[in-house]
Amino acid sequence: MSVSVAPSIFDVFNARQLTPTEVANSFVPPPHYDALVKPTHTLIVGPRGSGKTTLLKMLHPSALEAWRHPEAPRYRKAIAYSSVFVATDITWNEQIKALGFGRLEPDSHRQFAKAAFTTEILHALIVTMMHRTGRLGGPVVEPHRRLAMTDDQEFVIANQIKTAWNIDSAISTLLGIRLALSLRLSHIHTLASKEALRSSVGRNERLANETFLHLDFLPAAGAAVEVFAAVLRDEETRWALLFDELELAPQWIRAILIKSLRSVDQRFLFKISISPYSVDLKRELEGDYSAGAKQDFEPIKLWYENKEQGYPFCRQLLNRMLDAQQIKNADPVDLFGTSAFATDREEWDNEEGTAYRATSEVGRLYKDLAERDPSFRKYLADRNIGLSTIHTVEGSKRAEHLRKARSIVTLRTYFRRAADEDANQKKQLRRSRKVPTVYGGATSLFAMMEGNPRWFIGIVGELLAKMRGKSVKKPDQVGQVLESADIFRAMLTTIPCGPIGKSSNGLLSLLDPIGEYFAHVAIDAPFDPDPPSSFVVDSDTDDESLRALGMALNAGAIVYAPEEGDVGILDTLVGKRFRLSFILAPFYHFPLLLGRQLKLKEIVRRADVRKRREVPSLFATHEDEDEHA
Amino acid sequence: MSTLSRINGLHATELSGAEYHAVLTTAGYEARSTHIAEAVNPLARIRTACSFSERQVGCYERNVAAYRNMNFEVPVIAEDDVAEWTRNWFQNVVRENSDCDRVRVCVDISCMSRIRIASILAALLELQDGPSVDVDFLYSIAKFVRPVALSAPNVSAQPVLSLFAGWNADLSLPITALIGLGYEPGKAIGSFEYLEATNVWTFCPIGDDDRYDRAVKKANASLLDHTPKKQNVFYRLDQPLTCFGTLESIVYGLLPSQRPVLLPFGPKIFALVAMLVACVHREVPVWRISSGQSGSPEPREASGKILGLRVAFDTAKETIEMTDGMSAGV
Numbered sequence: 008m009s010v011s012v013a014p015s016i017f018d019v020f021n022a023r024q025l026t027p028t029e030v031a032n033s034f035v036p037p038p039h040y041d042a043l044v045k046p047t048h049t050l051i052v053g054p055r056g057s058g059k060t061t062l063l064k065m066l067h068p069s070a071l072e073a074w075r076h077p078e079a080p081r082y083r084k085a086i087a088y089s090s091v092f093v094a095t096d097i098t099w100n101e102q103i104k105a106l107g108f109g110r111l112e113p114d115s116h117r118q119f120a121k122a123a124f125t126t127e128i129l130h131a132l133i134v135t136m137m138h139r140t141g142r143l144g145g146p147v148v149e150p151h152r153r154l155a156m157t158d159d160q161e162f163v164i165a166n167q168i169k170t171a172w173n174i175d176s177a178i179s180t181l182l183g184i185r186l187a188l189s190l191r192l193s194h195i196h197t198l199a200s201k202e203a204l205r206s207s208v209g210r211n212e213r214l215a216n217e218t219f220l221h222l223d224f225l226p227a228a229g230a231a232v233e234v235f236a237a238v239l240r241d242e243e244t245r246w247a248l249l250f251d252e253l254e255l256a257p258q259w260i261r262a263i264l265i266k267s268l269r270s271v272d273q274r275f276l277f278k279i280s281i282s283p284y285s286v287d288l289k290r291e292l293e294g295d296y297s298a299g300a301k302q303d304f305e306p307i308k309l310w311y312e313n314k315e316q317g318y319p320f321c322r323q324l325l326n327r328m329l330d331a332q333q334i335k336n337a338d339p340v341d342l343f344g345t346s347a348f349a350t351d352r353e354e355w356d357n358e359e360g361t362a363y364r365a366t367s368e369v370g371r372l373y374k375d376l377a378e379r380d381p382s383f384r385k386y387l388a389d390r391n392i393g394l395s396t397i398h399t400v401e402g403s404k405r406a407e408h409l410r411k412a413r414s415i416v417t418l419r420t421y422f423r424r425a426a427d428e429d430a431n432q433k434k435q436l437r438r439s440r441k442v443p444t445v446y447g448g449a450t451s452l453f454a455m456m457e458g459n460p461r462w463f464i465g466i467v468g469e470l471l472a473k474m475r476g477k478s479v480k481k482p483d484q485v486g487q488v489l490e491s492a493d494i495f496r497a498m499l500t501t502i503p504c505g506p507i508g509k510s511s512n513g514l515l516s517l518l519d520p521i522g523e524y525f526a527h528v529a530i531d532a533p534f535d536p537d538p539p540s541s542f543v544v545d546s547d548t549d550d551e552s553l554r555a556l557g558m559a560l561n562a563g564a565i566v567y568a569p570e571e572g573d574v575g576i577l578d579t580l581v582g583k584r585f586r587l588s589f590i591l592a593p594f595y596h597f598p599l600l601l602g603r604q605l606k607l608k609e610i611v612r613r614a615d616v617r618k619r620r621e622v623p624s625l626f627a628t629h630e631d632e633d634e635h636a
Numbered sequence: 637m638s639t640l641s642r643i644n645g646l647h648a649t650e651l652s653g654a655e656y657h658a659v660l661t662t663a664g665y666e667a668r669s670t671h672i673a674e675a676v677n678p679l680a681r682i683r684t685a686c687s688f689s690e691r692q693v694g695c696y697e698r699n700v701a702a703y704r705n706m707n708f709e710v711p712v713i714a715e716d717d718v719a720e721w722t723r724n725w726f727q728n729v730v731r732e733n734s735d736c737d738r739v740r741v742c743v744d745i746s747c748m749s750r751i752r753i754a755s756i757l758a759a760l761l762e763l764q765d766g767p768s769v770d771v772d773f774l775y776s777i778a779k780f781v782r783p784v785a786l787s788a789p790n791v792s793a794q795p796v797l798s799l800f801a802g803w804n805a806d807l808s809l810p811i812t813a814l815i816g817l818g819y820e821p822g823k824a825i826g827s828f829e830y831l832e833a834t835n836v837w838t839f840c841p842i843g844d845d846d847r848y849d850r851a852v853k854k855a856n857a858s859l860l861d862h863t864p865k866k867q868n869v870f871y872r873l874d875q876p877l878t879c880f881g882t883l884e885s886i887v888y889g890l891l892p893s894q895r896p897v898l899l900p901f902g903p904k905i906f907a908l909v910a911m912l913v914a915c916v917h918r919e920v921p922v923w924r925i926s927s928g929q930s931g932s933p934e935p936r937e938a939s940g941k942i943l944g945l946r947v948a949f950d951t952a953k954e955t956i957e958m959t960d961g962m963s964a965g966v
Binding site: 026094095096097098099101102104105107108109123127189192193196200204490493494495496497498499500501502503504505506507512513514516 | 795804805811897
């Protein structure tokens with residue numbers, strides 16, 4: 008049956024569902040790719056959609072061979088090993104957990120689960136061997152580490168592997184082994200199901216007789232690569248085992264993997280992708296090493312805590328997408344316009360040499376806010392800044408007091424109503440902005456995509472597809488982002504995190520007060536050029552909320568802003584600094600900034616009473632104090 | 637293990653005073669909990685109204701009393717224990733009627749949780765020896781209730797039961813989500829994203845009350861907009877057999893090139909149909925995404941309309957028969 012691909016906002020591009028060859032069609036190497044291709048053990052750390060699966064698949068020979076890109080030849084040469092991609096996903100992991108229908112004792116279940124895991128790895132290894140020896144088709148721009156193999160050689164290799172892997176199949180070819188392993192996976196399920204219906208008496212003996220259940224993946228893989236290398240004279244080749252989303256695997260599988268990572272078998276490299284918050288894995292990886300011990304792996308961080316860091320990659324990705332649509336030499340600013348938070352290049356081109364002039368767009372912006380916001384007038388007055396002579400403000404003072412405040416000024420001007428001059432006026436209502444176009448424009452759009460390839464391709468892809476003329480209007484841009492944010496929020500509510508305090512809205516119960524508070528201090532509260540827009544997790548945050556924050560981090564809803572040099576995975580969130588994902592900015596109306604930090608407890612305490620939803624009790628001893636207005 | 641060998645529609649005229657070896661229903665908090673027992677009065681020696689250990693609110697006490705008056709046994713079973721309890725219940729029914737060619741059971745799913753429905757089907761599939769079992773699954777359609785504004789947080793996102801986790805090990809195939817739509821806003825699209833599915837088919841119920849149909853469309857507007865029209869399927873609530881045929885055909889067609897995953901939100905009759913399809917195609921998982929017992933208890937009343945499916949579980953047969961003589965391959 009042919010099925011139209013559902014044009015979901017986020018799943019127009021989901022590398023998990025694409026073959027390596029399909030991934031290669033649109034792959035743009037991000038900065039991290041250089042670190043990944045090195046012949047070292049690697050840990051790729053990133054939230055959902057950050058490109059972990061894409062990067063791993065782009066190490067696979069089928070992807071490397073199909074890849075057309077100016078840099079492709081260099082990478083094909085640099086990658087001096089053969090990669091074996093071991094796939095996983097949520098549904099598969101649940102199927103492994105369900106082996107034996109929950110009726111087997113843990114040790115027996117583990118045997119079956121380990122056998123399934125091992126079989127998947129060996130299946131993936133055979134696929135790579137088949138690819139290297141031309142037994143699989145697929146587009147080839149330039150071959151990568153191909154080997155010639157005669158039928159006789161294949162016969163010898165296959166026979167040896169069959170023996171090592173306890174395969175009884177009569178067909179002595181790599182394809183025959185691959186098919187036998189597929190059948191073995193079915194057999195594992197059938198066997199486990201039958202055992203579930205049988206008495207446990209005699210089970211150990213029955214399972215002991217099934218020799219394939221007792222294979223360990225590393226020795227088994229080692230035996231296979233040894234015969235492959237010997238017959239085809241390929242002794243120098245190393246093999247990279249690529250494990251995707253390791254946090255989905257049971258803890259004991261991770262332990263097996265980590266133990267293998269520390270093995271002395273130099274033929275194998277391990278490249279593992281994982282979400283940022285993974286308590287067990289961090290501790291398993293560090294084990295009981297003494298201080299100063301060398302780490303086993305090189306970690307690669309796949310997110311950008313500062314938006315500017317993601318811009319170059321976004322530009323490259325955009326160019327690739329435009330090429331595919333045969334749109335040449337399009338500048339992002341021409342396509343999407345200048346961000347309201349940035350200054351047009353032309354504004355700087357004048358006698359005074361500054362965009363900060365009374366008659367410039369920036370100058371008018373500041374004047375507009377000063378007219379409607381008494382607290383901003385006070386801010387200027389306290390610093391002796393007159394807007395009619397703004398161009399005379401000395402450089403460093405201008406930078407400190409005006410340029411730094413630019414984003415906040417823009418946001419406040421856009422959202423605030425003019426204040427009633429009546430001194431009794433207490434309420435400052437925001438303008439109703441169904442589609443806040445202030446978040447439109449090239450750099451703002453890039454910022455909101457967080458350098459996340461899945462979001463970028465999904466959202467910008469939709470915009471380019473709907474584009475009429477040579478540019479995309481800001482309402483369309485922000486409308487698309489808002490729609491995506493809604494879907495993202497719906498996904499966040501799906502994540503089973505259970506109740507958080509008295510909340511009824513899952514993860515959003517944590518995120519809503521934070522987003523609303525950051526918007527409040529930026530727009531409604533008295534003017535502050537650097538309002539809080541990041542938070543630090545307090546030490547007395549309860550376990551429920553810590554777990555939920557971890558889920559939010561792994562889902563990409565919050566972004567970790569690490570200390571310098573810290574690029575690894577987190578085993579605790581306490582004391583760490585985070586901001587909300589910028590894709591949520593048009594929904595909550597907070598600034599696109601990694602700004603000043605505030606303790607999470609304090610944010611919750613100050614959450615706006617009027618807009619308050621059920622505020623979770625995050626802390627063991629929640630202090631029920633009055634809110635600040 | 638036994639297999640699903642035959643599935644028929646049921647007309648209301650076939651139900652009144654029908655005789656069974658056993659009846660299984662639910663003593664819950666909904667007003668419609670006793671509707672079928674009272675309206676149909678299925679006759680059986682073993683009559684069990686399984687109740688819940690939590691959420692004993694609303695009409696619960698009234699329903700328990702009513703069932704006891706109708707000579708139902710009313711055990712209180714926690715959700716964690718219901719799978720094993722159900723398995724034992726069916727084994728007992730079959731054992732007590734082992735001299736019959738076929739055992740007839742009536743099951744009212746109206747107020748059952750999805751786990752309980754799944755537990756029943758799992759118990760039937762796991763029957764190994766003894767007579768075949770014919771089950772009349774009955775469902776009392778509820779009157780419309782306005783959707784709740786705030787829903788409870790999810791506590792579970794996983795296969796409804798281990799036996800319905802499926803097994804499709806070809807991870808190179810993309811996932812297609814087949815989603816029964818309900819009127820909880822964002823649940824379907826959120827689940828689609830959570831599974832990281834590539835494709836989607838939506839199943840939208842049509843009943844006699846427009847208000848429900850409109851609420852479902854409103855709650856799922858974004859997903860429906862992004863789903864190709866030919867993959868938006870409408871099914872009539874009162875035609876579960878047709879729904880089964882449609883869903884089974886789609887799943888069968890998808891299997892060579894996709895990994896279908898069933899997410900039967902919305903009316904429970906669709907959940908039953910989805911699980912019956914998974915009984916045929918054992919590799920297909922059925923997922924449940926739920927707030928568990930923390931969701932708001934809705935006091936649903938019976939609309940008066942009862943519908944059903946008659947399903948046969950046999951140990952010998954390999955094809956399924958449907959009423960009009962069509963067969964579905966397994």
